[in-house]
Amino acid sequence: MSTFQATGTRVGEPTALTAVVWVRLTAAATRKPGTLAELEGACPGVAGRVRVRYGTREDLRGAQATPWVSVTEATDFTHHFELKNLKPGMRYFYASESDGSEVRGAFQTAPREKAPSDFRFCVMTCQGYPDRGHADGHAIYPAMQALQPAFACLTGDLVYYDNDPPRAETAQLARYHWERMFSLPRLLAFNKSVGTYWLKDDHDTLNDDTWPSKSMGSFTFAEGQKIFRQQAPLSNGPSYRTFRWGRDLQIWLTEGRDFRSPNTMPDGLEKTILGKTQKEWLKRTLRESTATWKVLISPTPLVGPDRAKKNDNHSNVGFQHEGDELRAWFKANVPSNFFVICGDRHWQYHSVHPETGLNEFSVGAASDEHAAGTPGEDKRYHKFHRVKGGFLSVTVKGPTILFEHRDIYGTVVYTYQQS
Numbered sequence: 413m414s415t416f417q418a419t420g421t422r423v424g425e426p427t428a429l430t431a432v433v434w435v436r437l438t439a440a441a442t443r444k445p446g447t448l449a450e451l452e453g454a455c456p457g458v459a460g461r462v463r464v465r466y467g468t469r470e471d472l473r474g475a476q477a478t479p480w481v482s483v484t485e486a487t488d489f490t491h492h493f494e495l496k497n498l499k500p501g502m503r504y505f506y507a508s509e510s511d512g513s514e515v516r517g518a519f520q521t522a523p524r525e526k527a528p529s530d531f532r533f534c535v536m537t538c539q540g541y542p543d544r545g546h547a548d549g550h551a552i553y554p555a556m557q558a559l560q561p562a563f564a565c566l567t568g569d570l571v572y573y574d575n576d577p578p579r580a581e582t583a584q585l586a587r588y589h590w591e592r593m594f595s596l597p598r599l600l601a602f603n604k605s606v607g608t609y610w611l612k613d614d615h616d617t618l619n620d621d622t623w624p625s626k627s628m629g630s631f632t633f634a635e636g637q638k639i640f641r642q643q644a645p646l647s648n649g650p651s652y653r654t655f656r657w658g659r660d661l662q663i664w665l666t667e668g669r670d671f672r673s674p675n676t677m678p679d680g681l682e683k684t685i686l687g688k689t690q691k692e693w694l695k696r697t698l699r700e701s702t703a704t705w706k707v708l709i710s711p712t713p714l715v716g717p718d719r720a721k722k723n724d725n726h727s728n729v730g731f732q733h734e735g736d737e738l739r740a741w742f743k744a745n746v747p748s749n750f751f752v753i754c755g756d757r758h759w760q761y762h763s764v765h766p767e768t769g770l771n772e773f774s775v776g777a778a779s780d781e782h783a784a785g786t787p788g789e790d791k792r793y794h795k796f797h798r799v800k801g802g803f804l805s806v807t808v809k810g811p812t813i814l815f816e817h818r819d820i821y822g823t824v825v826y827t828y829q830q831s
């Protein structure tokens with residue numbers, strides 16, 4: 413029986429020597445057409461065997477091959493191939509093969525730690541389905557791809573289980589949200605050919621401003637954590653991690669849901685978003701880093717400002733204690749070469765924290781239709797503020813780092829450079 417790959421492939425967690433290639437087998441070659449009631453965009457999985465061939469030649473001559481692996485319903489018909497012993501700073505090509513289908517794609521490995529950094533990367537967040545702005549997927553995808561980024565970061569709220577119908581009150585409906593979103597033609601084209609780092613936030617774990625122990629219908633927070641691991645091209649390690657990209661750049665990716673206190677808890681010493689272990693890891697690895705530029709990519713903001721009634725992130729009064737602790741620590745320990753890029757907020761900004769000088773770039777919603785929610789421009793914080801969709805690109809060229817906010821088509825709307 414022929415098997416297909418209607419949900420495409422994803423390449424995650426690229427390092428100088430390793431990468432993860434995510435594959436999933438489907439019963440049909442393409443997504444299901446029809447209406448919402450008919451579950452348009454569904455891509456039912458199917459059991460079968462799959463392997464990946466990969467190498468540095470586009471025609472895959474002399475390529476290496478993984479063993480054939482069987483996939484079943486136990487993993488939602490997915491498999492994460494962990495490629496090892498790759499060469500640093502190379503463009504790799506691969507083919508994901510099943511009995512009856514092949515997907516070809518590419519990705520880049522990080523340069524070795526001593527090599528000067530010279531590349532661009534992109535960061536996006538918050539993609540709704542009904543308000544994606546184009547039937548084939550959000551305009552930011554072809555716009556990001558045109559910039560030929562070395563990698564991209566998908567910074568949470570990649571599906572909206574609670575807001576976008578049908579509300580995912582079962583694990584099965586939650587999986588449908590991933591099938592529908594990531595089988596869109598523009599997302600397929602992007603994800604097979606750009607290495608990515610995936611972070612989750614509230615709406616793609618369970619529901620709005622969520623924390624552990626919550627549920628929505630029969631769908632639980634723990635199931636949400638498991639499904640994200642199945643759908644994202646992650647390796648088996650902790651959900652927080654750091655990656656070195658040559659001499660001049662190191663990025664940190666933090667986890668904002670798994671370890672947090674209930675948002676309803678009174679603020680104080682014990683209340684946390686990161687949790688003790690992650691916070692110690694973040695401080696230790698930031699202190700140890702020799703990179704010219706250190707960039708924290710966070711699913712939620714640390715500077716803001718945010719709406720006064722919100723109570724979910726480090727810029728809100730509900731988490732002020734840990735927010736103040738972190739901002740003061742960054743000022744004391746990484747005062748001049750450290751930046752925060754955040755997801756979650758549906759407007760673009762560059763803020764500088766008035767007391768600590770911490771720089772934060774909010775990348776904004778993935779479509780104009782999804783943009784809203786700002787408390788308004790605040791000149792005490794904002795160097796830039798725009799209530800539209802888009803994404804952020806960052807260019808690192810040795811001792812120079814350039815942040816560019818872009819609209820949904822990739823046109824630059826704000827730049828900030830430091831040398």
Ligand SMILES: [Fe+2]
Nearest residue numbers: 538569756757
């Ligand atoms: Fe969002």
